[in-house]
Amino acid sequence: MFEIKNLNxxxxxxxxxxxxxxxxxxxxVHAIMGPNGSGKSTLAHVCAGREEYEIxxxxxxxxxxxxLDLEPEERAVRGLFLAFQYPVEIPGVASMTxxxxxxxxxxxxxxxxxxxxxxxxxxxxxxxxxxxxxxxxIKRPLNVGFSGGEKxxxxxxxxxxxxxxxxxxxxxxxxxxxxALRLVANGVNLLRSxxxxxxxxxxxxxxxxxxxPDFVHIMADGKIIETGDKNLALDLEKTGYxxxxxxxx
Amino acid sequence: MTVKPSNKTSQIDQEILKLCNDKIDSFLDYNxxxxxxKREAFKRYSKKGLPNRFEESWKYTNIHKKLQNIPVSDKNYxxxxxxxxxxxxxxxMSKIKSDNDILIVFMDGQFIPELSMLEYSKNGIxxxxxxxxxxxxxASELMINKHNVNEDPLFDLNTILMQEGVLINVSANVxxxxxxxxxxxGNNDGFFNYRHVINVGKDSHINVTELKVSNRVNDALxxxxxxxxxxDNAIVNNVKYQAHNQSTVGFNQQYAxxxxxxxxxxxxxxxxxKLLRESRNISCNGENSEVSIxxxxxxxxxxxxxxxxxxxxxxxxxxxKEKYKSILSDRSRSVFQGNIVVDQIAQKTIAxxxxxxxxxxxxxxxxxxxxxxxxxxxxxxxxxxxxGQLSDDSLFYxxxxxxxxxxxxxxxxxxxxxxxxxxxQDTNLRNVLRDVMNNMLNRVSKGRLNV
Numbered sequence: 001m002f003e004i005k006n007l008n009x010x011x012x013x014x015x016x017x018x019x020x021x022x023x024x025x026x027x028x029v030h031a032i033m034g035p036n037g038s039g040k041s042t043l044a045h046v047c048a049g050r051e052e053y054e055i056x057x058x059x060x061x062x063x064x065x066x067x068l069d070l071e072p073e074e075r076a077v078r079g080l081f082l083a084f085q086y087p088v089e090i091p092g093v094a095s096m097t098x099x100x101x102x103x104x105x106x107x108x109x110x111x112x113x114x115x116x117x118x119x120x121x122x123x124x125x126x127x128x129x130x131x132x133x134x135x136x137x138i139k140r141p142l143n144v145g146f147s148g149g150e151k152x153x154x155x156x157x158x159x160x161x162x163x164x165x166x167x168x169x170x171x172x173x174x175x176x177x178x179x180a181l182r183l184v185a186n187g188v189n190l191l192r193s194x195x196x197x198x199x200x201x202x203x204x205x206x207x208x209x210x211x212x213p214d215f216v217h218i219m220a221d222g223k224i225i226e227t228g229d230k231n232l233a234l235d236l237e238k239t240g241y242x243x244x245x246x247x248x249x
Numbered sequence: 250m251t252v253k254p255s256n257k258t259s260q261i262d263q264e265i266l267k268l269c270n271d272k273i274d275s276f277l278d279y280n281x282x283x284x285x286x287k288r289e290a291f292k293r294y295s296k297k298g299l300p301n302r303f304e305e306s307w308k309y310t311n312i313h314k315k316l317q318n319i320p321v322s323d324k325n326y327x328x329x330x331x332x333x334x335x336x337x338x339x340x341x342m343s344k345i346k347s348d349n350d351i352l353i354v355f356m357d358g359q360f361i362p363e364l365s366m367l368e369y370s371k372n373g374i375x376x377x378x379x380x381x382x383x384x385x386x387x388a389s390e391l392m393i394n395k396h397n398v399n400e401d402p403l404f405d406l407n408t409i410l411m412q413e414g415v416l417i418n419v420s421a422n423v424x425x426x427x428x429x430x431x432x433x434x435g436n437n438d439g440f441f442n443y444r445h446v447i448n449v450g451k452d453s454h455i456n457v458t459e460l461k462v463s464n465r466v467n468d469a470l471x472x473x474x475x476x477x478x479x480x481d482n483a484i485v486n487n488v489k490y491q492a493h494n495q496s497t498v499g500f501n502q503q504y505a506x507x508x509x510x511x512x513x514x515x516x517x518x519x520x521x522x523k524l525l526r527e528s529r530n531i532s533c534n535g536e537n538s539e540v541s542i543x544x545x546x547x548x549x550x551x552x553x554x555x556x557x558x559x560x561x562x563x564x565x566x567x568x569x570k571e572k573y574k575s576i577l578s579d580r581s582r583s584v585f586q587g588n589i590v591v592d593q594i595a596q597k598t599i600a601x602x603x604x605x606x607x608x609x610x611x612x613x614x615x616x617x618x619x620x621x622x623x624x625x626x627x628x629x630x631x632x633x634x635x636x637g638q639l640s641d642d643s644l645f646y647x648x649x650x651x652x653x654x655x656x657x658x659x660x661x662x663x664x665x666x667x668x669x670x671x672x673x674q675d676t677n678l679r680n681v682l683r684d685v686m687n688n689m690l691n692r693v694s695k696g697r698l699n700v
Contacts, residue, residue, distance in 0.1 A: 050645055071654065072645060073650075073652055073653050073654065073657075084649075088642050090646070090660075092661075092663065092668060093660050098660070101650075101660065102651050158650060162650065
């Protein structure tokens with residue numbers, strides 16, 4: 001289970017998250033929607049361990065362990081995965097090397113025997129095919145020269161390989177055309193299982209047509225102000241955020 | 250109170266001048282070309298002495314701070330004389346050397362025939378040694394030409410003191426796939442001076458790899474100059490790998506004159522050294538010549554590596570590319586001074602320079618000084634320089650995938666130099682040097698480089 005309790009976080013003395021609470025049971029998909037500046041991306045980065053943020057109180061628990069006490073890499077191997085809104089381009093680091101290092105770290109943590117090179121290649125080929133990721137893309141340096149859609153597909157490929165328990169998707173739909181969106185959503189849906197949960201951060205309802213959430217939360221000013229089912233997202237699309245934010249105040 | 254006047258010439262200046270004086274005495278009675286240029290060089294050098302920081306091209310490098318005395322040997326370590334043992338103990342050599350290669354080994358300023366392999370010299374390659382007396386006419390002419398226009402006191406110093414070196418003459422139309430290795434090994438403390446001259450005839454193709462290593466931790470000072478004369482339509486691939494300990498001071502000079510339609514690729518890896526000055530003067534003398542000068546500098550401890558490069562375009566349609574990457578840790582310092590000169594006649598020149606430095610510690614320093622002197626009006630010349638640390642965004646991205654911080658840093662440090670390594674043309678040599686670099690970088694990425 002993934003549970004965020006009374007989380008307060010700030011950057012450069014500006015408080016962004018204010019007593020934020022969220023509980024995600026295994027297998028659930030939670031969507032978090034909210035206007036610009038509501039703290040959605042901060043939430044994602046704080047959970048993953050980005051250092052710039054100051055955390056004054058609260059906890060981010062995964063299966064009873066407070067992730068805030070851990071380094072980013074330890075959070076990852078314990079099962080937290082952040083799909084970046086802007087995956088970083090790293091010239092000089094081959095995609096394959098990166099995937100192998102990431103996978104090895106996970107296997108090592110879980111006490112699993114490391115894959116041989118042929119086994120690894122086979123696994124990559126199998127997983128990348130289903131996401132329509134070409135060999136050529138995998139051979140390039142990490143995310144370098146990738147289109148917006150390719151970058152996001154590459155994020156889903158990593159998610160597929162690393163088999164996390166909790167996936168946080170930070171505006172995975174941004175910059176995607178409708179075909180790319182469908183492909184990415186399809187990749188995510190294939191990963192849905194009883195054990196795995198998702199927090200899907202998005203501005204738009206559109207993504208939720210493809211990844212159907214169990215809960216929809218509206219976030220404003222650093223906390224959740226409204227929770228509902230998928231219909232809340234549809235309402236929001238019609239009315240905009242202002243109605244909810246004003247209601248809350 | 251009286252103020253003692255400061256002694257303007259320091260200990261090292263006096264010691265070197267005395268050494269030169271003694272050396273020149275033994276050439277006074279001779280009138281061969283070499284003796285004449287030695288005397289002339291001494292006349293020039295004794296007026297100037299070692300360069301100091303008031304000179305523009307020595308603004309960032311203070312010789313006197315790094316060099317107080319001429320190192321002298323108090324022990325005499327014997328030469329390891331078995332060639333197979335030698336090659337096997339020398340990791341890089343054992344991996345790259347093939348049976349047909351020519352191996353020319355120098356140790357502490359002397360040519361070591363027992364460790365060298367010259368029997369594979371092919372028809373069309375003539376090998377002589379500076380110490381063997383009669384310097385061939387072609388070699389002395391090249392030396393005189395450079396000597397006549399020289400303004401660098403360190404080249405004069407090298408001319409005065411040069412004791413040994415190889416003189417390689419490649420005839421026209423000689424194509425050699427195998428490598429010529431010129432190896433310098435520091436085995437004892439001391440002051441050593443090498444002069445190599447390489448003439449490449451037209452339409453020829455040659456690979457020359459220079460390796461400079463210290464066999465044990467010693468206090469060494471050396472000057473080494475390599476004069477290249479490359480005829481028309483020739484191809485030269487030159488790779489230099491130098492890994493010294495933290496007490497070696499070296500002054501390298503490379504001069505290359507490149508003929509029409511010729512390609513000169515020169516790649517250098519430098520690491521360690523208390524002080525290393527890489528002074529290079531490359532001239533595109535012929536139309537359609539192409540020059541690529543690139544390299545990697547790895548610095549740690551108190552190392553100081555200064556790369557000072559002048560690329561001159563003296564004929565139309567020539568191309569030059571300079572690409573250097575430096576990685577610095579601890580309290581090290583790197584300097585890059587790159588001057589591109591385009592003569593009025595050299596229309597349609599394309600000259601590019603890119604200098605990047607990655608700084609891994611708070612106390613390291615990198616100085617870049619690009620200079621362009623362009624007298625032609627139809628050219629493309631550009632330069633770019635970056636100095637920075639590892640990107641926090643990249644580090645976080647890797648760590649967020651479970652990759653530990655050390656490993657993430659290692660990947661990023663490797664990534665920084667990966668493109669420049671592609672400039673090494675020989676794939677086998679590139680792979681071996683990549684492995685060597687990987688081992689070094691694994692240490693440097695943690696903040697320590699141990700060469």
